[in-house]
């Protein structure tokens with residue numbers, strides 16, 4: 001077994017070692033690139049405060065760059081003997097660079113190392129999800145534009161309520177997606193603070209320039225309290241998972257609507273054949289499995305969020321090894337939601353809305369409320385108009401054709417205004433996101449360059 005960094009010669013039970021490492025060395029392959037980036041910032045800061053000579057710093061930066069590239073290519077493997085990416089990287093630096101490698105850990109602990117690596121990972125994942133959501137918003141708004149006067153019955157309690165349009169329904173998903181972009185951006189700001197430099201969780205007896213590290217890594221602030229820093233292990237991940245849960249809820253609700261509307265009984269939506277699957281026994285079947293799996297993934301995501309919340313519950317302040325398990329739900333959840341949003345964005349534009357079938361539902365009962373308001377416009381007090389409209393419905397006297405025409409024209413105008421507002425918000429927020437994306441990309445690229 002390779003000697004661990006903290007090994008001072010006491011034997012460790014092999015089974016206990018295997019158990020405590022678990023799958024951490026596998027999960028950490030994803031974190032290694034961010035550990036390399038943060039280690040480069042740490043090395044540059046150590047050089048600035050005189051702990052590392054410039055030559056030592058340069059050699060560290062170029063080796064760390066190689067590690068980052070290997071990690072991005074999936075080629076940085078971590079032996080279970082070494083526990084995690086932090087140890088594996090320090091070991092590699094020490095083996096290849098000698099003295100400089102032995103100095104890199106000055107003023108830090110794996111506890112703040114893993115925190116900063118996770119923070120950078122979250123920033124990158126969030127930016128990735130924001131890009132997917134921005135694509136989703138544009139796919140949905142394009143689809144809504146094509147369905148501006150496509151009728152759709154509106155239901156409450158799953159009973160016919162009032163007329164609506166396919167565009168209004170689609171724009172409800174678009175607005176939710178855009179609200180998620182807004183929430184994601186505030187989340188991005190709220191977790192963009194630097195935990196590195198608090199060591200194990202109580203500060204270090206060395207004058208570190210933590211603000212310099214924050215600047216190098218493009219963090220908006222330095223987290224001051226070392227104990228609170230440790231309390232944010234898992235907390236930021238949980239905020240991210242709550243946001244991912246909301247994304248899943250949007251997809252779940254949309255999938256449910258589409259599953260219902262695409263049944264033979266409703267028939268308002270058709271799913272193209274290439275997105276359906278067959279039955280091994282019933283020759284006629286075309287099943288909407290893709291929507292069903294999208295519906296189910298929301299439950300899986302909630303379960304992962306709950307798993308993380310459970311791991312964090314009832315821990316006293318400071319670092320505890322329990323926290324290592326927080327990585328698994330984080331990684332699985334972000335991957336799951338990425339796949340779901342991607343497939344939903346691919347499927348949605350291919351759905352077709354069946355105008356004729358929906359129009360069949362545009363009968364008197366769907367327009368009872370519209371009729372009451374038409375009577376109000378003619379001077380009747382609302383409560384009288386309400387009863388009058390009920391009476392007319394009973395007698396089959398609701399002017400359906402006239403009301404349908406007025407409704408579709410009115411709703412088209414409303415949707416066009418909504419589309420315009422969505423577009424205005426989309427362009428202004430896209431600029432802010434692009435700014436953070438550029439800053440993050442240049443940190444990951446330029447941090448290894450000569451200071």
Ligand code: ARG
Pocket residue numbers: 024083084110111114319321323324
């Ligand atoms: N792999 C560990 C984790 O994810 C890193 C920190 C280990 N720190 C320690 N004191 N054992 O939590």
